[in-house]
Amino acid sequence: MSTTDAVEDVLRVVERANRGPAKDRHLCVLISLDVKNAFNSAPWNLIDEALRRSAAPEYLIRALRSYMHARNLAVDEDLCMPVSCGVPQGSVLGPTFFTMAFSDSRCEMA
Secondary structure: OOHHHHHHHHHHHHHHHOOOOHHHOOOOOOOOOOOOOOOOOOOHHHHHHHHHHOOOOHHHHHHHHHHHOOEEEEEEOOEEEEEOOOOOOOOOOHHHHHHHHHOOOOOOOO
């Protein structure tokens, strides 16, 4: 789901809550949390540990680590920097990796 899709979903909920006479309307509250650089700073070792705790097969952990390995960030046309943590933004697996890495209360963001 993209940011645009999420915003559109929220607006649909607000519109539904705001329909009809004022005395019949539902209360609509939105709480948003933005963790600075959340996806960019998810440590790969926490993702590996979370996968192992979830009893993921070792071959799958190796495949997923390979998926994240040797990534580069294009700063401009002439400069690329190696990436050693984080999950690919916009990827299908990114939110799952992030959630798994930080869902255990023993884990803290670096």
